[in-house]
Amino acid sequence: MxxxxxxxxxxxxxxxxxxxxxxxxxxxxxxxxxxxxxxxxxxxxxxxxxxxxxxxxxxxxxxxxxxxxxxxxxxxxxxxxxxxxxxxxxxxxxxxxxxxxxxxxxxxxxxxxxxxxxxxxNLEKELTKLKMIESILQLNRTIITLSDSETILTTILNIIDDMFAPERIGIYIFDTKNNNYVLKKCKFKNASQKIKVNYKDYEIEGFFKDKNVYVGKFNNGTYLKIMIKGKEKNIGFIDIEFKKEKGINEEIIKFFESFSLQIGIGIENALLFEMVQNSYINTISSLVKSLEAKDKYTKGHSEEVAYYALLIGEKLKLRDEEIEILKNSSYLHDLGKLGIRDNILLKPGKLTKEEFEIIKQHPLITLKILEPLNLRKEEKEACLYHHERVNGSGYPYGLKDEKIPLYAKIISIADAYSAMTSERPYRKKMNKKEAIEELKKYAGIWFDKDLVEFFINIIEQQKEVM
Ligand SMILES: [Fe+2]
Known part of the structure; x- marks a missing residue:
């Protein structure tokens, strides 16, 4: 040329x-x-x-x-x-x-x-081309490793930002329940910028009539709308805004066209996978509920643990995905009790040493049941370690403080509080004040000190709960 x-x-x-x-x-x-x-x-x-x-x-x-x-x-x-x-x-x-x-x-x-x-x-152009190829490969690697949709969306956001440093990027995914596109990820160059969080489907239709990439102009810049194309339908779009009036050449458009197909497949697979995963978790959670219902003393226990754990999680300002991990793990943490005989599990009196050794197996059994399911590593670990204590006296491994994951530490407090404030065949239930005293007594020994303090602050502000 x-x-x-x-x-x-x-x-x-x-x-x-x-x-x-x-x-x-x-x-x-x-x-x-x-x-x-x-x-x-x-x-x-x-x-x-x-x-x-x-x-x-x-x-x-x-x-x-x-x-x-x-x-x-x-x-x-x-x-x-x-x-x-x-x-x-x-x-x-x-x-x-x-x-x-x-x-x-x-x-x-x-x-x-x-x-x-x-x-x-020309050299700069060649470098840009290489960068484009490299980013498509990087995206492929993320998709092939069966990453979740959150990771794929973050990778897409970072690739676009690294390559083009636009003023604004927004990634929208179609929500079939409300028939609109919902903003899932965004990034701004200038913190004072605003972005639309929802688009109705008819607002977007016109952009993608005969193409996947739409280039438009506004006052002092250019914007791109890139369709995220699923196997059968549009599953979302990416909105990118550039300050410059021009700078979007044929090569960039071609890049986004291949990008559009790649991300479509990746995100669609990840979303499907998450749907299957959620139904797994729902099935197992109902299994846990029915297991707990066998005994009037443990009825509703996992739900209560999830409630307390989420109180802590929300106060800690955990991200949506982290809250989800905490919720799932709270529901599943005692699943392994399915593998413990009822005469031990439901024994009204105190357990013998041997019986307690059997009870101690339940986190390992939980892991065994969950192992073949494609749950998150963090969810499995939270279940496995929920009886570990910060001084290393817990089970099954006797892990110490820094080795115990945050989710397990939270569940451990929620689990203990729920157990203490519930009636057991061998003891009366404690009131809120007594249970708080007990948590304080073991803060820094069994339970994470800061988390206990945090939890007590939340609980004390509440009326007698549940
Ligand atoms: Fe447990």
Whole structure:
């Protein structure tokens, strides 16, 4: 492809000379003699290099330079002038010009400069292409490793931000219940920016009638809407806003077209997978409920543990996904009791040492049951470690403080509080004050000290619960 150069110069002799020199080097050359016309042309066409005279009949070369940079900061600009004072050179370079040529000039030197900047520009383009390929590969790796939708969306957001540094990115996923697109992830360059959190489906329809990538313009910038295409239907879209009026070339659009297909498949699979996973968890949770219902003393226990654990989780400002992990683990933590014989599990009196050894197996049994299911590692670990104590006296492994995951520590407190405030065949239930005293007594020994303090603060503000 021929490299295209725009000459912005009002001197006819100079235009003729430059055109001859440049066409003899196989460049495609265009020229304009007014600054305003130059800005207009650059808005609408792609050039590989601009030769700019500082003295123009309408606006100054500096103004043209300023406007070009606003449109596309990557075009190399060589200033050509008969007024090559140091001040002008410094000013133009500061404003983003790449080089300076004084009239009259040496043809060889001049051509060397032109070739140098065009080569540099081409090298940059190649690097961008490589970066695009690399990011598609990176996305593929994330998808292939069966990541959850949250991880895939974060990867997409980071790839776009790294590559194009736009002003704003928003990723929307279609919600079939409400028939609208809901904002799932976003990133801003400027913290004061706002973003729409919902789009009705009819607001989006028009953008993707016959294409996957829509390029639009607004006041001082460009926006892209990229469809996230599922196997059968549109499952979402990405909204990207750029400040520059231009800068979205064919290559970027092509990149987003392949990107659109890739992410569609990845997100759709992840969402399906999560749906299956959720129904697993719901099935197991009802299994746990029926297990607890066998005994009037443990009826509703896991639900109560989930309630207390989530109180802590919400106060800790855990993210949605973390809250979900905490909730699932709270429901599943005692699942392993399914594998313990009823005569031990439901024994009204105190357990013998041997019987207690059997009870201690329940976190390991829970893990065994959950192992083949594709639950999150954190969920399995929270169940496995919910009887560990910070001083290392817990079971099944006797893990110490820093080795016990946060979720397990939270469940351990919620579990203990729920057990203490419930009736047991061998003891009366404690009231809130007594249970709090008990938690305080073992804070830093069995339970995480800070979490206990946190939990007590929440509980004390509540009326007698449940
Ligand atoms: Fe347990």
């Amino acid at each position: 021929e490299e295209k150069i725009l000459i912005v110069e009002d001197n006819k002799e100079m235009i003729k000379l430059l055109t001859e020199i440049l066409t003899s080097e196989k460049f495609s050359v265009e020229h304009v003699s007014s600054g305003l016309l130059a800005v207009d042309k650059i808005k609408n066409e792609n050039y590989n290099l601009i030769i700019l005279d500082l003295q123009l009949p309408d606006i100054t070369g500096f103004k043209v330079l300023e406007d070009i940079k606003k449109i596309n900061e990557n075009i190399p600009i060589i200033i050509l002038t008969g007024f090559g004072t140091t001040d002008n050179i410094v000013k133009a370079i500061k404003m983003g010009a790449d080089d300076f040529v004084e009239k009259p000039f040496d043809i060889e030197d001049f051509l060397n400069k032109i070739h140098k900047y065009i080569k540099l520009k």
